[in-house]
Amino acid sequence: xxxxxxxxxxxxxxxxxxxxxxxxxxxxxxxxxxxxxxxxxxxxxxxxxxxxxxxxxxxxxxxxxxxxxxxxxxxxxxxxxxxxxxxxxxxxxxxxxxxxxxxxxxxxxxxxxxxxxxxxxxxxxxxxxxxxxxxxxxxxxxxxxxxxxxxxxxxxxxxxxxxxxxxxxxxxxxxxxxxxxxxxxxxxxxxxxxxxxxxxxxxxxxxxxxxxxxxxxxxxxxxxxxxxxxxxxxxxxxxxxxxxxxxxxxxxxxxxxxxxxxxxxxxxxxxxxxxxxxxxxxxxxxxxxxxxxxxxxxxxxxxxxxxxxxxxxxxxxxxxxxxxxxxxxxxxxxxxxxxxxxxxxxxxxxxxxxxxxxxxxxxxxxxx
Ligand SMILES: [Zn+2]
Ligand SMILES: [Zn+2]
Numbered sequence: 001x002x003x004x005x006x007x008x009x010x011x012x013x014x015x016x017x018x019x020x021x022x023x024x025x026x027x028x029x030x031x032x033x034x035x036x037x038x039x040x041x042x043x044x045x046x047x048x049x050x051x052x053x054x055x056x057x058x059x060x061x062x063x064x065x066x067x068x069x070x071x072x073x074x075x076x077x078x079x080x081x082x083x084x085x086x087x088x089x090x091x092x093x094x095x096x097x098x099x100x101x102x103x104x105x106x107x108x109x110x111x112x113x114x115x116x117x118x119x120x121x122x123x124x125x126x127x128x129x130x131x132x133x134x135x136x137x138x139x140x141x142x143x144x145x146x147x148x149x150x151x152x153x154x155x156x157x158x159x160x161x162x163x164x165x166x167x168x169x170x171x172x173x174x175x176x177x178x179x180x181x182x183x184x185x186x187x188x189x190x191x192x193x194x195x196x197x198x199x200x201x202x203x204x205x206x207x208x209x210x211x212x213x214x215x216x217x218x219x220x221x222x223x224x225x226x227x228x229x230x231x232x233x234x235x236x237x238x239x240x241x242x243x244x245x246x247x248x249x250x251x252x253x254x255x256x257x258x259x260x261x262x263x264x265x266x267x268x269x270x271x272x273x274x275x276x277x278x279x280x281x282x283x284x285x286x287x288x289x290x291x292x293x294x295x296x297x298x299x300x301x302x303x304x305x306x307x308x309x310x311x312x313x314x315x316x317x318x319x320x321x322x323x324x325x326x327x328x329x330x331x332x333x334x335x336x337x338x339x340x341x342x343x344x345x346x347x348x349x350x351x352x353x354x355x356x357x358x359x360x361x362x363x364x365x366x367x368x
Pocket of ligand 1: 142143144145146147148149150199200201202203204205206207
């Protein structure tokens with residue numbers, strides 16, 4: 001069994017209640033406990049079941065797992081799992097949640113926390129690459145002790161409680177008998193070392209908070225809700241682990257004139273009756289300025305035309321999207337006497353012409 005889906009391992013749904021999880025765990029644990037099941041693989045399976053239960057029975061860990069466990073973390077651009085490679089095995093998961101290592105791995109390699117920021121921009125800004133400066137305050141490795149937490153001239157000592165392993169084994173009595181579980185060492189909290197003479201600059205934390213101004217480049221064509229991932233720009237990790245990432249969520253404000261679907265834009269264009277009927281070249285607003293559009297004679301209201309390449313840059317792949325122009329009959333809301341006369345004359349002429357042609361439209365025009 002190579003699944004790292006903890007719900008699958010326990011045979012419960014993602015919505016399972018704490019009770020259901022406990023029940024399923026007990027049933028499976030009884031079935032696979034090495035004392036009662038000598039099948040090859042039973043022990044491994046029992047370990048997986050135990051790890052799955054340890055995580056899913058703890059509401060906080062379960063929430064964390066739900067968020068990042070198998071769905072791959074925040075999606076969007078450059079997304080992927082915030083944990084990098086994703087979970088290779090149940091041991092990776094165990095290590096991540098408990099440190100110390102379920103597979104006897106040594107000290108845990110901890111990862112720095114991520115930083116999340118959001119930026120807003122207008123649709124027009126999506127035409128070109130934008131640069132935004134973000135002020136963040138993040139934990140960085142202390143320069144005085146280089147993260148060792150020990151004052152110059154002293155050294156961290158191997159933790160006496162765990163012997164430097166960062167984890168301790170606990171034996172618990174359960175309905176199945178004694179169960180051994182590994183937990184993070186309470187003395188060194190997983191570091192494997194203790195510091196008797198703490199560094200004065202960082203008060204023995206190994207960190208310093210630094211204000212940094214980060215230049216974020218937002219690619220042209222970015223869409224509302226896209227997430228930019230800047231690897232290693234988050235908080236530093238304890239013990240020289242991998243720093244976290246900086247995630248920048250981009251919000252694109254809706255535009256009054258243009259609608260958007262991916263890299264395509266849509267605009268509605270009021271066009272005069274005579275231009276629709278006789279055909280004309282009209283000016284179409286684009287995000288960049290205006291473009292000429294040729295409307296053929298006899299164009300119906302609400303017809304759609306496409307101006308190729310006048311949309312937004314495609315985030316993935318090349319080129320630009322299109323601008324779709326929907327022409328709409330312009331209807332004046334107030335008429336002077338001359339307009340009224342001209343329209344009335346025009347209508348008379350239209351009816352005459354339609355009658356002559358024996359056209360269907362005649363019937364429509366004749367309805368008073
Ligand atoms: Zn320090
Ligand atoms: Zn320890």
